[in-house]
Amino acid sequence: MARVDLHALTKTWDKATAVAGIDLSIDDGEFVAILGPSGCGKSTTLFLLAGVYLPSSGDILFDGTRVNEVEARHRNVGIVFQSYALYPNMSVLQNILFPTRFQKTPDAERRAREMGELVQITELLDRRPSELSGGQQQRVALARALIKRPNLLLLDEPLSNLDATLRLTMRAEIRRLTRDLGVTTILVTHDQLEATTMADRVVCMNAGRIEQVGTAEDLYMRPETTFVAGFIGSPPINLIPLPTPGVDAQGQTQPQTLGLRPEMLHAGESGLPLQIDHVEVMGRETLYSGTGPNGALRFLEPTAQPRWSMGDRVHLDFAPADSILFDAAGRRLPDATARRTE
Amino acid sequence: MMKPSRLSLDALLFLGPAVVLMLAFFVAPIVVNILVSFSDMSQTVRLDGFPTTAQYNKLGKLDPDAFLGFELRGSFYRALALTATFVFLTLFIFNVSFALILALTTTAIPERMGAVFRAIWLLPRMSPSVVYALLWLWVVDSSERGLLNQVWLLFASEPINLRLDHPMLVIVVANGLIGASLGMIIFTSAIRSIPEHLFHAARADGAGPLSIVRHVVLPALRWPISYITIYQALALLVSFEYIFLIMGPARSTMTMAMLSYTRTLAPQVGGGQYAYGAAIAMILIVIGIVVALAMWRLANMKALLQKPRIEVNG
Numbered sequence: 001m002a003r004v005d006l007h008a009l010t011k012t013w014d015k016a017t018a019v020a021g022i023d024l025s026i027d028d029g030e031f032v033a034i035l036g037p038s039g040c041g042k043s044t045t046l047f048l049l050a051g052v053y054l055p056s057s058g059d060i061l062f063d064g065t066r067v068n069e070v071e072a073r074h075r076n077v078g079i080v081f082q083s084y085a086l087y088p089n090m091s092v093l094q095n096i097l098f099p100t101r102f103q104k105t106p107d108a109e110r111r112a113r114e115m116g117e118l119v120q121i122t123e124l125l126d127r128r129p130s131e132l133s134g135g136q137q138q139r140v141a142l143a144r145a146l147i148k149r150p151n152l153l154l155l156d157e158p159l160s161n162l163d164a165t166l167r168l169t170m171r172a173e174i175r176r177l178t179r180d181l182g183v184t185t186i187l188v189t190h191d192q193l194e195a196t197t198m199a200d201r202v203v204c205m206n207a208g209r210i211e212q213v214g215t216a217e218d219l220y221m222r223p224e225t226t227f228v229a230g231f232i233g234s235p236p237i238n239l240i241p242l243p244t245p246g247v248d249a250q251g252q253t254q255p256q257t258l259g260l261r262p263e264m265l266h267a268g269e270s271g272l273p274l275q276i277d278h279v280e281v282m283g284r285e286t287l288y289s290g291t292g293p294n295g296a297l298r299f300l301e302p303t304a305q306p307r308w309s310m311g312d313r314v315h316l317d318f319a320p321a322d323s324i325l326f327d328a329a330g331r332r333l334p335d336a337t338a339r340r341t342e
Numbered sequence: 343m344m345k346p347s348r349l350s351l352d353a354l355l356f357l358g359p360a361v362v363l364m365l366a367f368f369v370a371p372i373v374v375n376i377l378v379s380f381s382d383m384s385q386t387v388r389l390d391g392f393p394t395t396a397q398y399n400k401l402g403k404l405d406p407d408a409f410l411g412f413e414l415r416g417s418f419y420r421a422l423a424l425t426a427t428f429v430f431l432t433l434f435i436f437n438v439s440f441a442l443i444l445a446l447t448t449t450a451i452p453e454r455m456g457a458v459f460r461a462i463w464l465l466p467r468m469s470p471s472v473v474y475a476l477l478w479l480w481v482v483d484s485s486e487r488g489l490l491n492q493v494w495l496l497f498a499s500e501p502i503n504l505r506l507d508h509p510m511l512v513i514v515v516a517n518g519l520i521g522a523s524l525g526m527i528i529f530t531s532a533i534r535s536i537p538e539h540l541f542h543a544a545r546a547d548g549a550g551p552l553s554i555v556r557h558v559v560l561p562a563l564r565w566p567i568s569y570i571t572i573y574q575a576l577a578l579l580v581s582f583e584y585i586f587l588i589m590g591p592a593r594s595t596m597t598m599a600m601l602s603y604t605r606t607l608a609p610q611v612g613g614g615q616y617a618y619g620a621a622i623a624m625i626l627i628v629i630g631i632v633v634a635l636a637m638w639r640l641a642n643m644k645a646l647l648q649k650p651r652i653e654v655n656g
Contacts, residue, residue, distance in 0.1 A: 052542045072545040085543035089561035098557070102548030144547070154546075 002062045002151035002184050003028045004049070009058035011044050018044040020208035021058060026186065028063075031178055033187040033199035037231065041208040042188045046154050049186065051075045062151060073102065075152075078145030078183075082157040084137040086129035092116070092140050093125040099148045108147075115143040118177065135166045142174065146181065153178060155187040159194055171198055192232055196220070204228050226330040229259045235287055237261050237324075240272075240294045255325035255333055262287065264322035265299035267308065271317035272297065279306050290314075372627060379620035387616065397621035417601070418622075425597040427510060428517075428585075429578040436518025437574040438567060441525025446555060448526070449533045460530065466520045475587030478516045482588075509594035513585045517578070525570045532566040533559060568641035575637065576630050598626050 004026040011019040019041040026032050034042040047053045049060060051072030060067050067075060078099075079085075086095050096115055100108035116122050119139040129137055138158055145153060155174070159167045175198050178185045189195050195202045196216035204211045204219060204227075212224040223229035229237045240258040265272075267288075274292040286306045289298045299316055301307060308314060325333045379398070382391035402414040414422065444463060448456035466474050481489045484503035491501040504512050536558065544554045582599040589595040591604045591611040604611050606619030638644070 047542070050542070050546050052545060072542075073548040073550060075546075077546055079543060079546045081539045081543060083537060083539050085537065085539035087540065087544075087557065087561070089564075090557075098544075098549075099547040102550075102553065148548070 003064070004152060004184060004186075005059075005061040005064070006045075007059040007061070009045070009048060009060060010056045011041070011048055011053060012056045017208050019048065022205075022208075022210050024203060024210065024213065026184060029182045029184055031175070031185045031187070031198065031200045032203060033189060033195035033201075034203045034205055035189055035192060035195040035231075036205035036211075037190060040205040042190075042205050043156060045205070046079075046156055046186065046188045049152065050077050050079055050154055076148065076150050077152045077154060078148065078150035079154045079156065080138070080141045080145050080158045082160055084129075084134075084141040084158075084161075086137055086140055086144075088129055090128075091125065092121060092127050092129070092132070095129065095140055096125075096143045096147055098144060103148060105148070112143070112147060115147045118146075119143045119173075134161050134163075135170065138162065138170060142177070146177070146183070149181075150183065153183045153185040155185065157189055157191075158187070160189070160191070167194075174198065192234065196232075204231060206231070222332065222334075223259070223324065224332050226257055226259070226326050229324060229326075229332075233261060235262050235298050235300065238265070238297050239326075240297075253327050253333065256328045257326040257330070259324035259326060260318055260322065262298040262300040263302075264318050265297070265316040266318065267299065267301070267314040268317045269315055271315040274299075274314050274316055276308050276310055276312045276314065279308065279310060281306060288314075375620050375623055375627070378617055379624045381617050383617040383620070385614035385616075397617045400618060401621060401625065417596075420593075421596055421598045421601045421622075424510070424595065425579065425599070428513060428595075428597050429575060431510070431514045432518045432521060432578055433571065433575055435514065437521045437525050437578070438571055440518065441522040441570065442529055442563070442567070444522060444526040445529030445533055446559065449530055450551075456530075460523075460526060463523045463526055467523050471583055471587060474520065475516075475584055478512070478584075478588050482512055505589060505592075509589060509592060513589060513595050516584050516588055517581060520584070521574060521578070525574070528566050528570055529563055532563050536562045564641075565643075565646055568637070568643055569646075572634055572637045572641070572643070575633055579626060579630050579633070598622055598629075602626065 004024075006022055006024040008021045008023060009019055010017070010021045022041075022045065034045060036042045044053065048055055051067070051070060051074075055068055062075070087098065090098065093109075093112055093116070096112040097108055100112070105111065113122070113125070116125055119142050121136060121139045121143065124132060124136055124140070129140065132140065138161075141158070158174070159170055162170060171194060187195065187198060196219070199216070201213060202216055202219055203213045206227050212219060212228045214222075219228055219232045223232060223237075226239055230239060238260045240260065242254075242256055242258055244254045244256065272292060272294050274290040274297050276288050276290040278289040280287040280289075281304065284302065284304055286301050286303055287298060288301070288306075288308055289296065291297070297316065327333055377389065377392065380393040380395065381389045382394060382396060383389055400415060401418040402412050404411065405413040444460070448459045450456075451459075480487075482504040483489075483491065484501060484505065485491065486495060486501055488501070490504065494502055540558050541554060544558050549557060580599045582597065582603050585595050585597065585600050586603065586608075591600070591608065596604070602619045602622040605613065605615040605622065607613055
């Protein structure tokens, strides 16, 4: 197991910058999720850690040792790919055994069978990957990644090809496995639920940079930027532009954007006016969307039966403590809260 | 439920053109060849003496004491042996192994550089056969002007005459270097279609470059290698163009295809024996079919065939 440190890590392709000088430290045995939209550089970061790509600049350290030039095969890293990347010509057992060909592993087959047991695929060991379902392939890929007891386990969107129910099961199983083995794990995903439910800490990336590192609660309740605020949370946060000057008479930075989570808004007699133009019943909750003088807004009510209908006019109230305020650059103003009159 | 007449019409429209082409260009020539081979057809181009086994008697004779019940005539036996040597060496050294090495190396280097190298290897295919043969004649020229001899004489005192001393080497290398480009293209395309994640996974699993070739690339090339082996074996069996252009009607490189050609369509070297040529061609066709079926079976090519994706309601 390893502690991982990234210092000013950069990867450029011709003129495009995929990873723009990121700094990150991951503790031994920690489970970290790198979350971000497509093209934000999260998979590139993962491949840099794996040794598949070489950094353009910056450093990668495993347990304090620089591994920039160390080849992938000598890094002792296990990877589970989005496509699982199982060798189609080999049986499940041969797939799991494959990494042991390249390192002296006493009793490799016994260990492979143990790994098969651990990920619950004992009865599939003689099959070919093409004869397995997505979930089964995923388990095989996990067993293959873990058999050599890697310093670091890298998971590249491992659940994105699974159906919703299986995803739920596998989330828990992967978390259980990594916790039991105590392996340092980095999960790359664009699914915020996956990141927030599995990881000890979440790294939110955008355009090659780290926007914020924190717990799921930090990112949801105290987003550092409007990007994090907008990316984390479903339904997404309401970001309302404020008609205030950037700096007040005393030279203090004034908030430019008001962030309000849909569940923090309550329909009542006073507050932000809104005409409802869409109602979505979401099982135990109902989501309302509409437009008003402040632009498009969404609010969520914890009732399965809609209280309001399309065309209804409501006023949305909120507790000032629930508001999040951002400056002109989109950075959160930590100590500011909105006044309802604004 | 579709009417049977409509079904027949659909089948006819769908398969008709292909069936007509196959009959006209594959089946009919074989039938004509069989008829001619059992005649005495010569420069008069008449089906004289049909049916007669005279042409086959020139190739061999029945002998109850022989292993297979017949004995081959000397020239035909020699042609058969030369053909087997030529096909085997060209196929395995160049058309498969060298093509594979070219594909592996040109896909391992940066894409643009790889494309340039592949284009260079394709140049002989794009140039006229005569130009390619002329270049070879210059390369293996027995005088001091020959390209090979210019290099050879830097280390030795006497020039070498490859066409005389090592004729098989000349035709194998000349055919092989041009033939390798087809395999190179097919194998390159197959290597490019291997998902990149498999390479990444193998590297992370600890595999080095040779292990990746062995465990990831070669298994993915099983079908292309089988295909190229069968296709090129059949092509080499009937290939004579470069042999004739470089070696002429030399006995040392008189393969079956060369024998058939020189006996029929090369008047200055004893051509015009159409029936005899047809009998040799007939043996080539039978060998071709046997080789193709054997390789098809050995390589389990049937597994490559997929069910049609268009459903027809019966």
